[in-house]
Amino acid sequence: xxxxxxxxxxxxxxxxxxxxxxxxxxxxxxxxxxxxxxxxxxxxxxxxxxxxxxxxxxxxxxxxxxxxxxxxxxxxxxxxxxxxxxxxxxxxxxxxxxxxxxxxxxxxxxxxxxxxxxxxxxxxxxxxxxxxxxxxxxxxxxxxxxxxxxxxxxxxxxxxxxxxxxxxxxxxxxxxxxxxxxxxxxxxxxxxxxxxxxxxxxxxxxxxxxxxxxxx
Numbered sequence: 001x002x003x004x005x006x007x008x009x010x011x012x013x014x015x016x017x018x019x020x021x022x023x024x025x026x027x028x029x030x031x032x033x034x035x036x037x038x039x040x041x042x043x044x045x046x047x048x049x050x051x052x053x054x055x056x057x058x059x060x061x062x063x064x065x066x067x068x069x070x071x072x073x074x075x076x077x078x079x080x081x082x083x084x085x086x087x088x089x090x091x092x093x094x095x096x097x098x099x100x101x102x103x104x105x106x107x108x109x110x111x112x113x114x115x116x117x118x119x120x121x122x123x124x125x126x127x128x129x130x131x132x133x134x135x136x137x138x139x140x141x142x143x144x145x146x147x148x149x150x151x152x153x154x155x156x157x158x159x160x161x162x163x164x165x166x167x168x169x170x171x172x173x174x175x176x177x178x179x180x181x182x183x184x185x186x187x188x189x190x191x192x193x194x195x196x197x198x199x200x201x202x203x204x205x206x207x208x209x210x211x212x213x214x215x216x
Contacts, residue, residue, distance in 0.1 A: 016145030110172025
């Protein structure tokens with residue numbers, strides 16, 4: 001008998017886009033609708049993933065090469081999928097994830113200049129065809145996002161990058177959204193919070209259930 005699965009929903013955006021606040025709103029909205037929800041993040045989500053996150057975001061490895069960065073991202077993702085994401089989806093839970101592979105295409109691809117084909121090869125190997133069902137892209141101008149991010153904490157290794165880097169990352173995200181409009185929904189994150197939440201609610205409430213989706 002076919003087994004139903006949960007929905008895999010991701011939230012993307014540059015620094016300062018308000019992902020944490022929006023994740024809380026989305027979690028509460030889904031729970032109110034009667035869904036069981038796992039909230040997690042990338043890189044991270046598991047004990048190994050959090051250790052890799054510390055290496056990737058911290059300043060101890062300032063000279064980290066682009067290839068090493070990409071491989072560490074996918075190492076954390078492989079563990080995350082095996083230990084958290086796939087089991088939750090198999091239980092029928094919705095998974096709400098702060099960043100996933102779209103971030104790799106935006107940051108390591110558009111930002112660092114790693115060829116899309118190399119990232120796609122890693123994606124196919126690690127994810128075995130699994131992709132988010134819905135992605136919310138919180139979009140706002142780079143300067144405004146960095147201004148917000150600078151007020152909340154000391155910049156991490158990525159937040160310390162140049163404005164030009166983040167302009168490339170943002171454009172990378174927008175290119176992804178243009179290429180996959182059915183999956184990736186752009187949210188204007190430059191608006192007041194109440195308006196951002198209205199946009200999020202509109203997308204989430206219109207998204208279908210997965211009562212008849214086969215899994216595994």
